[in-house]
Amino acid sequence: MTSKSPACPQCGKTDTVAKVNHIYLENLSAKPLTEDLLIPHVLRWPADKPSNSKKSYDEVTFLKQFNPPSGQTVVIRQVNPDLAVIFFSLLAIFLLYKIYISQRGAFFIALGFIALFYAAYFIGRKFIMKKFKQRQDADQAAKKQAEAAIGRWMKMYYCWDEGIVFLPGEKQAIPLDQIRAYLY
Numbered sequence: 001m002t003s004k005s006p007a008c009p010q011c012g013k014t015d016t017v018a019k020v021n022h023i024y025l026e027n028l029s030a031k032p033l034t035e036d037l038l039i040p041h042v043l044r045w046p047a048d049k050p051s052n053s054k055k056s057y058d059e060v061t062f063l064k065q066f067n068p069p070s071g072q073t074v075v076i077r078q079v080n081p082d083l084a085v086i087f088f089s090l091l092a093i094f095l096l097y098k099i100y101i102s103q104r105g106a107f108f109i110a111l112g113f114i115a116l117f118y119a120a121y122f123i124g125r126k127f128i129m130k131k132f133k134q135r136q137d138a139d140q141a142a143k144k145q146a147e148a149a150i151g152r153w154m155k156m157y158y159c160w161d162e163g164i165v166f167l168p169g170e171k172q173a174i175p176l177d178q179i180r181a182y183l184y
């Protein structure tokens with residue numbers, strides 16, 4: 001909306017262009033819409049419609065397209081398997097002690113089971129650690145991708161003449177409904 005807006009790659013105009021994150025922020029703000037604001041222009045608000053009227057379902061759906069990309073994966077912090085085993089070991093020592101003082105007969109059976117667990121863990125450890133590393137790498141990649149998507153979203157402009165979004169300096173014009181696919 002300001003003279004600082006880059007020209008639309010499709011129509012070459014600058015006065016029909018608004019920053020995507022401005023539209024989003026304006027839509028978020030609870031204050032009633034005024035004619036000076038971007039949204040009435042973006043929505044092609046009819047002249048006879050009060051500018052502070054409630055947004056219709058279609059308008060809400062339309063404006064949702066300006067939302068920032070939300071990470072598609074929930075990043076769960078992975079627990080290192082070795083740490084889990086250390087925790088288990090502390091618990092096992094406590095339980096073994098309890099068994100030793102109360103049911104000495106069961107002590108060696110319990111000890112046997114724990115020994116089996118350790119044997120299985122040390123045999124499978126290489127594989128378990130590999131899986132753990134793969135999950136960590138995948139989380140890391142997803143996080144990077146989500147950050148890159150946000151970065152692009154922050155720089156995007158919308159031209160309400162053709163209903164397209166674009167990045168300044170790039171020739172590509174993307175229909176607004178394809179913005180998600182473009183961000184990722």
Ligand SMILES: [Zn+2]
Binds near residue numbers: 008009016159160162
């Ligand atoms: Zn345009």
